[in-house]
Amino acid sequence: MEHRIDRIKKQLHAQSYKLTPQREATVRVLLEREEDHLSAEDVYLLVKEKAPEIGLATVYRTLELLSELKIVDKINFGDGVSRYDLRKEGAAHFHHHLVCMECGSVEEIEDDLLEDVEKIVQSDWGFQVKDHRLTFHGVCRNCQLEAAKKTQTS
Amino acid sequence: MEHRIDRIKKQLHAQSYKLTPQREATVRVLLEREEDHLSAEDVYLLVKEKAPEIGLATVYRTLELLSELKIVDKINFGDGVSRYDLRKEGAAHFHHHLVCMECGSVEEIEDDLLEDVEKIVQSDWGFQVKDHRLTFHGVCRNCQLEAAKKTQTS
DNA sequence: TATTAATTTATAATTATTTTAAATTACAGA
DNA sequence: TCTGTAATTTAAAATAATTATAAATTAATA
Numbered sequence: 411m412e413h414r415i416d417r418i419k420k421q422l423h424a425q426s427y428k429l430t431p432q433r434e435a436t437v438r439v440l441l442e443r444e445e446d447h448l449s450a451e452d453v454y455l456l457v458k459e460k461a462p463e464i465g466l467a468t469v470y471r472t473l474e475l476l477s478e479l480k481i482v483d484k485i486n487f488g489d490g491v492s493r494y495d496l497r498k499e500g501a502a503h504f505h506h507h508l509v510c511m512e513c514g515s516v517e518e519i520e521d522d523l524l525e526d527v528e529k530i531v532q533s534d535w536g537f538q539v540k541d542h543r544l545t546f547h548g549v550c551r552n553c554q555l556e557a558a559k560k561t562q563t564s
Numbered sequence: 565m566e567h568r569i570d571r572i573k574k575q576l577h578a579q580s581y582k583l584t585p586q587r588e589a590t591v592r593v594l595l596e597r598e599e600d601h602l603s604a605e606d607v608y609l610l611v612k613e614k615a616p617e618i619g620l621a622t623v624y625r626t627l628e629l630l631s632e633l634k635i636v637d638k639i640n641f642g643d644g645v646s647r648y649d650l651r652k653e654g655a656a657h658f659h660h661h662l663v664c665m666e667c668g669s670v671e672e673i674e675d676d677l678l679e680d681v682e683k684i685v686q687s688d689w690g691f692q693v694k695d696h697r698l699t700f701h702g703v704c705r706n707c708q709l710e711a712a713k714k715t716q717t718s
Numbered sequence: 719t720a721t722t723a724a725t726t727t728a729t730a731a732t733t734a735t736t737t738t739a740a741a742t743t744a745c746a747g748a
Numbered sequence: 749t750c751t752g753t754a755a756t757t758t759a760a761a762a763t764a765a766t767t768a769t770a771a772a773t774t775a776a777t778a
Contacts, residue, residue, distance in 0.1 A: 428724060432726070433725090451764095467727080467728085468726060470766065488638065492765085535705075536705035538703040542699065545696065550691055554690070584744070584755090586757070587756090604734080619759070621758080
């Protein structure tokens with residue numbers, strides 16, 4: 411954890427940004443909740459526990475900055491809210507998501523899966539791919555089991 | 565065109581929704597600008613040319629409704645605006661997008677491309693895929709050519 | 719430790735979208 | 749063709765998400 415904070419500190423300094431306590435607290439929240447997909451508001455509420463004086467606007471600015479530095483990825487699952495997702499260290503590409511239409515859960519897929527597709531896009535469309543966003547909407551394992559149970563009992 | 569309007573009318577009636585002039589005007593705009601990725605505001609301005617009395621809220625409601633009926637797909641490219649994209653007739657899945665980070669242009673890909681990936685997601689993650697959203701961010705052919713020109717002259 | 723550019727705060731403004739209640743209207747059925 | 753009714757629109761206000769502003773503060777270099 412401290413190691414990653416340190417690296418982020420260096421990334422900030424490299425572009426003459428400062429690591430303020432507010433920014434550090436925000437990064438810590440993101441590291442602690444790496445599995446989640448927090449909205450700015452979510453992050454704000456969690457950061458407040460560490461740094462009660464922080465303002466929501468600061469959280470927004472920090473998340474925007476971390477986004478520029480490719481430390482977090484901003485994503486939107488179709489509700490009107492942006493969510494912020496920490497990029498895995500050393501990951502070249504953004505990971506994928508499985509959004510359950512029944513229960514709303516979000517699962518992450520680290521595997522690339524798109525290598526072949528990107529090659530086709532490059533060669534057939536002449537489009538130079540820099541990043542991607544891939545989200546599957548469907549029914550997660552749990553909800554499938556639930557549905558199966560209901561069918562049996564009824 | 566009239567044929568598609570008729571089909572949409574039937575889809576509405578099947579769920580006891582009405583085809584009001586406002587809805588028809590909205591659908592016509594979407595059909596005429598099928599290649600584009602219009603925001604609600606964009607649609608509103610275009611619909612106003614056909615039906616000047618229409619309100620923005622009505623456009624939002626209509627787009628929401630068409631979304632539910634799977635006539636349009638709602639998508640978000642990362643600016644804070646939802647965009648509405650007419651589903652091709654008979655298309656099982658939502659098409660993909662190539663968003664140019666230089667000029668902001670958006671190109672569409674009709675080809676499925678994800679069949680294999682979806683099979684893997686189903687078998688390895690037990691996730692039942694119903695739909696997807698795939699967007700590539702990168703540099704379009706034009707902007708690559710522009711960049712190449714600049715390198716030559718300088 | 720002094721300087722200065724970067725940052726935060728607090729507040730207000732903006733933008734996107736949704737809600738509400740009253741007035742209107744599409745359309746199934748007489 | 750007319751009518752009743754549920755669905756819809758309008759107009760306006762409310763809400764939610766995000767961004768901008770100016771004054772006060774502060775991190776980090778020299």
